[in-house]
Amino acid sequence: MADTKGAGAVIEANEASHTNATIRVLVAKLGLDGHDRGAKVVARILRDAGMEVVYTGLYKSPKDVVQAAIQEDVDVIGVSLLSGSHVPLFRELCRCLREEGAEHVLVVAGGVIPEQDYPALLECGVDAIVPQEARAGLIVTAITDLVAARGRI
Amino acid sequence: MDDVTLFSQQAIDDIRQNQAEWEGGALAATLKSRPEEKQTYETESGIPLKRIYTAADIADIPASELGFPGAYPFTRGVYPTMYRGRPWTIRQVAGFGNPEATNQRYKYMIQTGQTGLSTDFDLPTLLGLDSDDPMAFGEVGRVGVAIDTVDDVERLFDGIDLEKISVSLTINPSAWVIYAMFVTVAEERGCDLHKLTGTLQADPLKEYVAQKEWIYPVRPAVRLLRDLIMYSARTTPKINPVSLSGYHLSDVGGNALQEIAFTMAFTISYCEEVTRAGMDIDDFAPRLSFFFISHQDFFEQICKFRAARRVYAKIMSERFNARKPESMRLRVHVQTAAMSLTKVEHHNNLMRTAIQALGAVLGGCQSMHTNGLDEAFAIPTEEAMKLAIRTQQIIREEINVTSVIDPLGGSYFIERLTKDMEDEVWKMLDEIQERGGAIKLVEEGWFQQKLADSAYATFKKIDSGEKISVGVNKYADAASRSADVHIHPYDDHCTQLQIDRLRAVRENRDDARIQSLLKELVEQARSDDINLLPKTIELVRAKATLGEICSALREVWGSYSEPMIV
Numbered sequence: 001m002a003d004t005k006g007a008g009a010v011i012e013a014n015e016a017s018h019t020n021a022t023i024r025v026l027v028a029k030l031g032l033d034g035h036d037r038g039a040k041v042v043a044r045i046l047r048d049a050g051m052e053v054v055y056t057g058l059y060k061s062p063k064d065v066v067q068a069a070i071q072e073d074v075d076v077i078g079v080s081l082l083s084g085s086h087v088p089l090f091r092e093l094c095r096c097l098r099e100e101g102a103e104h105v106l107v108v109a110g111g112v113i114p115e116q117d118y119p120a121l122l123e124c125g126v127d128a129i130v131p132q133e134a135r136a137g138l139i140v141t142a143i144t145d146l147v148a149a150r151g152r153i
Numbered sequence: 154m155d156d157v158t159l160f161s162q163q164a165i166d167d168i169r170q171n172q173a174e175w176e177g178g179a180l181a182a183t184l185k186s187r188p189e190e191k192q193t194y195e196t197e198s199g200i201p202l203k204r205i206y207t208a209a210d211i212a213d214i215p216a217s218e219l220g221f222p223g224a225y226p227f228t229r230g231v232y233p234t235m236y237r238g239r240p241w242t243i244r245q246v247a248g249f250g251n252p253e254a255t256n257q258r259y260k261y262m263i264q265t266g267q268t269g270l271s272t273d274f275d276l277p278t279l280l281g282l283d284s285d286d287p288m289a290f291g292e293v294g295r296v297g298v299a300i301d302t303v304d305d306v307e308r309l310f311d312g313i314d315l316e317k318i319s320v321s322l323t324i325n326p327s328a329w330v331i332y333a334m335f336v337t338v339a340e341e342r343g344c345d346l347h348k349l350t351g352t353l354q355a356d357p358l359k360e361y362v363a364q365k366e367w368i369y370p371v372r373p374a375v376r377l378l379r380d381l382i383m384y385s386a387r388t389t390p391k392i393n394p395v396s397l398s399g400y401h402l403s404d405v406g407g408n409a410l411q412e413i414a415f416t417m418a419f420t421i422s423y424c425e426e427v428t429r430a431g432m433d434i435d436d437f438a439p440r441l442s443f444f445f446i447s448h449q450d451f452f453e454q455i456c457k458f459r460a461a462r463r464v465y466a467k468i469m470s471e472r473f474n475a476r477k478p479e480s481m482r483l484r485v486h487v488q489t490a491a492m493s494l495t496k497v498e499h500h501n502n503l504m505r506t507a508i509q510a511l512g513a514v515l516g517g518c519q520s521m522h523t524n525g526l527d528e529a530f531a532i533p534t535e536e537a538m539k540l541a542i543r544t545q546q547i548i549r550e551e552i553n554v555t556s557v558i559d560p561l562g563g564s565y566f567i568e569r570l571t572k573d574m575e576d577e578v579w580k581m582l583d584e585i586q587e588r589g590g591a592i593k594l595v596e597e598g599w600f601q602q603k604l605a606d607s608a609y610a611t612f613k614k615i616d617s618g619e620k621i622s623v624g625v626n627k628y629a630d631a632a633s634r635s636a637d638v639h640i641h642p643y644d645d646h647c648t649q650l651q652i653d654r655l656r657a658v659r660e661n662r663d664d665a666r667i668q669s670l671l672k673e674l675v676e677q678a679r680s681d682d683i684n685l686l687p688k689t690i691e692l693v694r695a696k697a698t699l700g701e702i703c704s705a706l707r708e709v710w711g712s713y714s715e716p717m718i719v
Contacts (some may be wrong), residue, residue, distance in 0.1 A: 011278075031276070031277075031288070031290070031291060031292055032276035032277065032280055032282075032288065032289070032292050033276065034276075034364055034365030034366050035365070036365055036405075037404070037405045037406055037605075037608050040605050040608065040609075040642075040718075040719050041608055041609055041612045043719045044609050044719065045552035045612075053719075055717060055719050056716055057715055058365055058715060059280075059288070061288065061290075063288075083276060083292060083296055084294060084295045084296055084531060084532070084643065085292050085295050089290075089291050092290070092291075112529065112530065112531070114530045114531060114638075116640065129281065130671035132246050132495070132496055132529065133495060133496065133497060133622075133625050135616050135626075136612075136613075136616045
């Protein structure tokens with residue numbers, strides 16, 4: 001699954017499952033946080049659930065991620081952050097989405113995010129926050145529920 | 154002593170016979186009436202575990218594989234008297250905000266009984282960016298202290314005697330610049346550089362595969378470490394210029410075997426680089442240091458430390474022909490496992506950490522960081538750090554585990570598992586060698602794929618409930634909430650203060666001189682055989698910023714682009 005070219009690794013949807021086959025998710029890291037274990041595990045979970053997943057790698061600015069999301073025409077951006085800088089970075093990410101007229105792209109946050117910060121994130125435009133100890137099933141349903149509620153575009 | 158086995162053949166034969174009788178009798182009867190809970194038992198890294206170990210299980214291990222503490226192959230410890238002569242160093246890492254905030258925390262921790270300092274840097278500093286760089290947005294002083302110029306390092310160690318307390322610096326791709334700043338501060342204070350003690354992490358290969366902090370492509374990063382090792386050996390002979398870090402390999406999903414094997418593979422690559430540049434192995438190997446995790450599988454972790462010491466001693470002696478015993482002893486700093494901590498019922502983290510810390514002590518560590526119970530939320534508060542320090546003090550002073558060296562040595566189980574782990578590590582090292590060595594495999598993403606696979610396998614075990622996390626996937630209490638924890642506050646003025654100071658420095662220095670020194674540094678970097686440390690120290694003294702120095706070398710080497718391994 002190594003790919004050194006292009007914006008990121010496109011992980012093909014698992015043949016076995018077609019239920020969520022049309023949901024496209026961009027899994028991203030923002031800023032300088034290098035903890036990518038969780039992001040990569042989530043990318044595999046979503047792929048195994050039949051979604052199409054793009055992983056954009058490390059050291060991406062909010063603008064980079066929004067552009068990749070538009071280019072890849074994804075339904076959801078899932079960002080994992082463990083650097084403590086989630087509030088300013090998600091605020092900027094959501095601002096960039098609005099600026100580009102891409103508010104329809106849903107934003108899901110994960111990683112180390114203290115519950116005290118949930119209101120600030122939800123207020124700035126994050127659609128859902130997945131807790132650190134979430135099991136695979138919860139991560140998948142968080143995304144399918146959001147997409148179902150928004151409707152397909 | 155080479156051929157001495159621990160038991161006579163007659164004794165082993167008797168034990169085997171008695172065991173067969175026991176298995177056919179008492180054991181068989183019990184298994185019939187009450188089967189065991191699992192079909193098979195194994196360690197976290199998949200080594201099969203027997204029901205019971207006897208002398209017959211270690212009959213093939215010669216006495217020389219154990220040896221004595223402070224002597225080859227160092228299985229039983231790196232010093233002849235171990236904790237009887239000197240207890241391990243309590244070294245809690247700290248770093249946040251502006252340098253003076255971290256300095257204040259240091260003083261608090263010294264007062265609480267900490268015996269060595271350790272610094273975490275913020276992400277911009279780690280990645281060689283100044284605090285006013287656009288990519289530093291939101292990150293300044295967040296997960297560590299912000300350093301832009303030598304003045305910040307002076308502030309960081311204000312009022313701390315650098316000749317008396319050892320200082321560990323958790324710094325990687327920009328390590329050579331931070332070292333230059335540290336040495337400059339010590340020199341300006343009039344310290345004897347030969348008396349400075351401390352450790353830089355500066356382990357680039359594990360960055361590309363695990364912690365993921367990088368600036369340049371792999372080979373120039375290894376060259377920078379080579380320069381640092383060689384310069385430090387001559388200038389600051391008591392500083393450990395590198396801390397070979399298995400911790401992070403574990404943190405991204407590696408098991409105990411991968412932790413040791415990959416770390417040893419990286420060690421081999423660095424030693425090859427330095428010896429190829431003309432330095433004798435015994436002139437730098439005594440200052441190689443290590444950093445491992447103490448994770449959840451208690452006995453496997455203890456055996457990991459013992460096996461790692463033995464493997465390292467053999468590599469240095471047999472592969473690199475080291476002659477000094479100091480070149481063959483693996484000195485290790487240990488941190489308990491942040492990955493094992495939970496947000497749910499976070500007080501349980503105290504127990505987890507205490508047990509892991511005990512394992513590190515029984516494994517013979519030289520220094521230790523115990524995690525704060527709030528580590529799963531944010532960087533630890535003062536109170537959490539105090540509890541973490543107290544945990545080590547209780548182990549050291551209340552429970553009498555430090556009187557006897559390697560107290561578990563000789564246990565049939567411990568010796569068998571130590572040997573099994575060692576054998577597995579050699580197999581992995583052979584494979585790495587056959588595939589072309591560590592540097593090539595890092596470039597190809599081989600380690601990255603192994604670790605990502607291992608992380609996913611671990612997640613699935615937790616997800617299915619096979620791997621238990623108490624309070625999370627077993628004995629979960631619907632009523633327990635995780636939010637009531639006091640979280641270390643982030644100082645919003647931190648970024649602006651760093652930026653204001655940067656501007657002041659830039660306005661009050663000789664810019665033309667900086668530009669010409671940067672040009673000289675770039676020229677030197679084009680040639681592989683010039684040590685970049687002297688020029689870097691000149692730059693630091695002239696008040697060049699970390700970001701300026703790091704970005705100048707991008708001109709020569711470019712940036713690293715990661716293989717997209719998922």
